[in-house]
Amino acid sequence: MYNKKVRVRFAPSPTGGLHLGGVRTVLYNYLFARQHKGDFIVRIEDTDQSRYVPGAEEYIFNCLKWAGLEPDESVIQGGNYGPYRQSERKPLYRKYADQLVADGHAYYAFDTPAELEKMRADFKTEQNPSPQYDRHIRTKMRNSLTLPQEEVKALIASGTPYVIRIKMPEEQIVSFTDMIRGEVSFNTSVIDDKVLLKADGMPTYHLAVVADDYLMEITHAFRGEEWLPSSPVHVLLWQYLFGLDKMPQWAHLPLILGPNGKLSKRDGAKYGFPVFAMNWTDPKTNELTEGFKEKGFLPEAFINMLALLGWNDGTGQEIFTKDELIEKFSMKRVHSGGAKFDYEKAKWFNREWIKQLEPAKLREQVKQVFAAANIPAADDILLDQVILLVKERCDLLTDFVEQAAFFFRAPEAYDLDAVKPKWNENKSLFFVEMIRNFELAAVWNATDLEHNFKEIAAANHLKPGEVLLPFRIMLVGGKFGPHVFDIAALLGRGETISRIKHFLSLL
């Protein structure tokens, strides 16, 4: 299908938590690479040194590892196209910027931040609330287009800080074919002269993404829709530097929206659902933002849910394994419109995955959740039986605590209100007799337990319903859980009897 080996990249900026949309971008990259037997690269876009956040890079890789979307090449795996951190590639970019200047596609600009600020203030009107450094303004600024050549040379020689800006051509239509939305075009007259190389010698995203995609032989570039407005800059740079025929195919992914528009970090706290893949603690403020992992999501469910947020295979199938996604994913079937994230649906995906996964596949994750809640569950065989019994009533892995804690320790509280009002001497006598019966029972399984229980109830002129709920509360503490005799069977004779005795003493 493609004559070159497919190479895609995810290029995060390590400035904080990894958001839903980011993981979905990773996913689509990953699926596309796997489907085409290509390479998936992670390149760290850390050209803004002022936004450096310690730990963010490591955090991103931890998230990818958890989600099962690990790259083939990155700062971790290495590769033949390194370094994979743009800050370490700094010397590479300058020559491209210089070449653009030499070819007349870019120029030096000496305006200080204060001067730029003044420009924006001076030219700001109601009609134009955010003036651009564009073809009109650049004639009024201090740059190599307006200054005499000697002065430019002198300024550079004296070490005056400067940036290199692209010189946007006039009245040119720049267009390209986006894999998701078809042909997209822009008029260069309304685009400003973006900075390509900053005063500190670092490239901006615009230069870096083009140079690195070229150097790393990227064939397909997928990124969020928020990049669409700057894509003409990138197309022009490709044209000037490397030729349009070498440019990767672009796909601008639709945005994932929150309940009130763009999904922001704050939405998580506000609406009670996570936005990050994993817990993220801001090193400056120490503020913790909860992640899907810690909230109790399975990675299988998480990527399944993300894959369907903007894509579907057209058949109505919603539950997909990673391998199925690799086989069936298609960029052409990705929606062009943004999708509002629905936490209820996300939980449904998780519930489906919990239901269909074998207890052994759930065991380690349930153990972690139990450990965090101080629930002693050392016996794997017992744990697997418990998981099997309760998993269909769990949306999240953390629900296992509530649903299964009573298997491992006696209830801390009892729903006495559900029992007391209807309690009587007859019921007390029944349970005393049940204790005797349990003590003498030859076998201990759910079927026989239930049989005996009902028989004795009948002999005591009690309807099963009158004593079933009290029995449940004795064992569980509340009105929930699997079939009560399954619980008793798993709890064992000693524990069952002891819980009945304890409860009777409370009445």
Next chain:
RNA sequence: GGCCCGUUGGUCAAGGGGUUAAGACGCAUCCCUUUCACGGAUGAAUCACGAGUUCGAUUCUCGUACGGGCUACCA
């Protein structure tokens, strides 16, 4: 303000000239279950609006409205 992208039930969405406009989540009712769930059944609920093209537009074109994104020496 300008530019760009988008718009099928509350949400995710199939369908791309003629359909009773799929399906899923959620919601409601019922069945199953002497708990809570699972499961099953049923139901309410959708083509933003206006023109045009056409014998016929949810589907194609153009406007309008609405939503979103971008508009930094951030990515």
